[in-house]
Amino acid sequence: MASVSVPESKPYSVPEESKKVLRDGLVNNPRHKTLPGECKDMLDYVEYVGQDQPRIAINWRFAESVASLKGLEAILINVLLSRKYGIAPQKVIINTDHAQLFFMSALLLQVEPAEGSPLQPTPIRGLTAKYAQYFPNGDLHQMASSFYRRAATNIYKAKDGRFFHLHGSLNPDPSIDALGLPRDRQDISADEDAWAVFAAKIGEQDAAAWDHLLGEEYRQAATICLSPAEYANSAQGKANADTGLYNVYPRRDPSLRAGWWKDSPLTSVRRPLAGLKVVEFTRVIAGPAIGRGLAELGASVMRVTSPNLADFSGLQPDLNWGKWNCHLDLKKEEDRSKLRELLLDADVVINGYRPGVLDKYGAGYEDVSKIAKDRGRGIIYVRENCFGWSGPLSHRSGWQPISDAHSGVSMGFGRAMGNDEPVTPVFPNSDYCTGIAGTCGILQALLEQAEYGGSYLVDTALDYYNRWLIEEVGEYPKQVWEHLWQRNGRAVFRHFHSMNYTIPRYIEMMKSQGIFDLQFFEIRVSKALGGLKIRAPKPILQFPPGTVELGYNVGTRGNGTDQPRWPDDAQTEVVL
Template identity: 55%
Template structure:
């Protein structure tokens, strides 16, 4: 198959013969396996195992976004499949297994938070109905409301419009972000916390008026340094690459692993149970989950899918997004601990002393004051013979002048130029958020691969390891190693979906329902094929739920991807490891 340079300089299949599965294979081979930034972190036998990964699916792209999201997530899932084969070979003596990645099904992965259906034979609660007053009440029967700052639009769209892209005094665009509480962002602009708007587009206007009177650098200072809220100037891809921060992180591929030498921590796996077999390869692995929202929870859900036992720790006084819990809490017990109390801190220490992996996803430095920084966690387990894997996730990356800033998916997209290129593809020289939480979920896959790699290193060399992942690490890989569709391929998929043009101020609450409607009308048979979904039962909820199936497929076995523990809300379990790590019910 002949290749040519794509519009952004990455290699791609010639447009007249474009095929998503073939282009995915190219990204897998050249963007991952032959990419030194990524491959230098991977085990030596990854290439042998990668030969068993196959890609299939529809040739034409389906989603009218110019970035090659389908190819990106499919290639990353291919890497995850190859890593599972490495684990099977080293731990269980099982030869590399044939795995299949369907590139149509893979795209459901980064929109899975939108695709659940609770009680499908009864009330049939989904993400859209959960946004209505009746649906919200029905959803709350199963998942406790954790939105402590009314970001769920109970009084209209105004507070959520604090998360959006607006023009500045110096004619740049700036992505302000209300985070989990929009009040500080509104304070930074001199706006009221509540205003009465029924129309989302009308609710944008107060923010437009305020940001238009403030320069972009001043907005950055207010967001990052004064009010400690997420926010970024919307850079182009070249501006980000040439920035001090872009240069400081340019040496990182999808993740970075740091070894912590400890002479008493000998090579080892993890304590096995009767369930630790190639069928459930991570069974017996204990994971403490200190995360919220999407990217880091996607890491721990991915480990649970492989059999790991996950204890998610949140706090009743810390706000969270309950609407995400149906999708992202599969495979996890959920307990509340208040780190302000010594008794609860000791309960967490007890969990960590038995754990093999801890995953953190809070703003950099937040957990340090309680003794749960990466260094504190490693200190806590330094005297045991088994090393600890500490994975930490942030937005900007862990090097450079912006690493202290908080951020979310939209911020990474805007910061690295992904949003700018999407807006330009629609004909306007302005950024537009590319709709789906793609960088969140793809960062989640990168985290799973990074942790599997660290577990393999611990098994060979001993010691403890720190795994650094970031939304920007994924985003810069997307820009540099995956890229956008060739122009005629983009024009074709855009045309097939009505050539709709969206503007910089169209935020995710505005874009998501419109894109889902567009995909239902134009790509339903391709993307929403019933064979891509499965019915699961949650004993904790006492309900069946329709969800997208796991992406990685082992047609001849031996791995069974599923969840030992049914999804549930926050804080319903006790903060202790159960005797039976395969327990489904609340403990």
Template identity: 50%
Template structure:
């Protein structure tokens, strides 16, 4: 039986004559799809192979989640590469030899669904965070920034979904965080008194059935500036001009910006800097929203970095994600339309080591904070800067300007089409969890560690480019889907539930979580994979997924210096004590 099946057969994961094993397949993917993958290995430090030998994978032999793509193997192997890069940093900066790391593949797959698993005060009232009993905490520390009410009604939520077009092709419509432009593009009202799921999607079904997909694409992308894509097959994406323009990149792209006045360096030391918190004292500016880019900066915070997230009062956001993705971050407001506040931002960047941006391509350019402008701002200081940008489609090719989300990347690269086909229908279905978001986050941590190591040995500054499509390309080409017998087995064990193209994530996620609880609770949802994380800010703990990378015998301690919180809670300044809970 083959270990895994990719769409083009290039992964190198061939038959091994043994029954399928998730940990064993992960180890093969780790070695073949990452360490020996030419598109990945060219960016890796010379010590990568040696430092990877201490990484060990364990877990249940059989897959648990009824999705045909090998999500557990993907996230587990990426976490293995992150641990490898941490080991290299320990060796170079702290003169500590690589330590054994254990990654449990059952635990690791919870990483891509962590936004749906946290519970506030697990031993207390045992009521949802949005309940009246906890509204006071929510309003104080997680103010609602859904400024356009994108998720307020089933009808608005249905603006983000896959629909069949007049020409028989499928189009992933996306309402982003403001459904109005998407509705305007279809000539639909902004509100509709629908109450059921079926009623809410019907107006969109009717409208898209009258429009060819080739007409819908420029209408969404160019005229109304909304995310949206034709749902391509994996082969269609790879042979497209855009797919070819980005085919030379895998997971992250890094570019050196040499500067003779910026010699090799690490970052200013603080008392806590050491192998237990390897990034302690590293200052990171976070200009991100939603999941992928925030997962990058959360990953740096887990390693000890000091992260200052900057948003603005007039910028809409997905508040429901903040309890999961704002751990380790101070959150402050700056209105970049104001020159005085732009000057404050410039001052913050001049003290930072890393700047991460995840807004639509070109947005930060309007305010003087493009990748090149940040490099220019910092070129006169002694310490180089790492400037990171993340988008959906990739930074080359004719679609690079488009905005996008996890569902859009899945649909664009053929991931959604293969999930729908696995369930017996020749149609795309979004594969339930924001896997490409969270895995892009891990790829971003790896890429930034790569840049930090290069700055430590060679000096200068670095540009790091991330993209949801970079990850999705790797998923298709190097990870692949389960062999059919393995897929049929896990699908059978979970009731062979069939989802259709018009079932959006608001529909599928609750049903998948119930399936996991009913059929795989003892494997996937083990207590040992969770921790009660204290929140000094809220005065109540969170029960949430514990860090995936486990140093069983030290020295690395993965945790967060500050509690999670929502937008605008803190002052826009670096605190004197980088381990302090609150600025204000």
């Protein structure tokens, strides 16, 4: 675990520490030795500003983490500007107070806000209802329809005293079935009563027995909660020990040119990824955040979902900015043909599904690489998962709270509050930050592809990010954490307090700290939603005027809004 020390004579500074993490934990990190050589020269072009003292009462240095990752993105954009457009590196400013809004952005959107009105964040539980009239509800299995079904996603204590994270995912039925419990209990009308049912059941067996039953036999997202040291010494932790935030695997081939790099008439310094066509197979946060990061730089992103698969529609208002959205049922031959037409013209594919799922439908890495070879132009294929791409758990599905519990992040948060038990650290931080990592991996692959040709595989994972957070970023120094915790009332949360419970309470804490400053927000308009105005956090990276302009070519929309074909003019918002 990273040890952060600050001399007694020198006060702590979030901007200064973010710069150190960018330098030492990213650019000069031996695990990231494949970064372009110019990256070290670009460090001084990233400037951090913001308040010195941390403001969110979480022991892990989340603000420094997201700000440094955005710094790496800025550096890679500068390398792209230099190589593709021949311009000098640009000074990029990152306000760390602004940057920390990134990992909670889904909670911060406001529809048709009155001018100057204060921000009213929405807890996760209320997101779907808030946007119901604009975004079709993708909750096909009523995952959160009752206190009882919501309780299928939580941490409970097993018979042997170990803690176990059960996760109902987008369909709690298989997890509940595995426990031998009824699928619903409409008679339960409080969180505490629902937790008690699941706690009693998990207490009947050891954690390892539940892990095998849920994770292997029922193939559900689940994990034994580990400490950071236990994770590092586990078989999966050792398998991930040498990974960076992402790994780029090249198949260099000068005969497979990087067509977008030279051929796109749309690309420019102003929108440096304009004309780059991206097919995105993702759900929930981490995968969609990768595609949104590319869209912010001008890329044309087509998100492909299925009308038969559940999705968390409350997240779409935030994560569907900059994307067209089409439905395809890949069990149908005609829809697989439509997908192939999209892939024939694509430059990047993002796959956020369980390992092996898309292989069944001709959309795995090898299939897409063959399409690229046959057309004579390389492709970049990104895979994002929970546990990583090697090791005994690589085949399992998982989500942000599962990775947090598995890697030791949750245990670290619980211990910081004085209890030897895991507590999910409030926000979907590892989700959003894995999204930045994936965007950076694609930028690096684009740079390599332009030089060497060929196709590239980029692997990233929630566990990769969390291992980096633990080892390279770490926790606040004890005196800084004590002051921060005291300032926020020394609130103590328990293992059974899920994000649905903690987020509303943290929102109230953050309001008192003035964190939701309107200077960090902008009004966007979505033509796809009839000109709806939405207040949302501004892009984090601040480039000089007249250079890179971050934003979105198309407005946010619900799944299945568009037809599965590339619009003729990728810069114009159209609902096909």
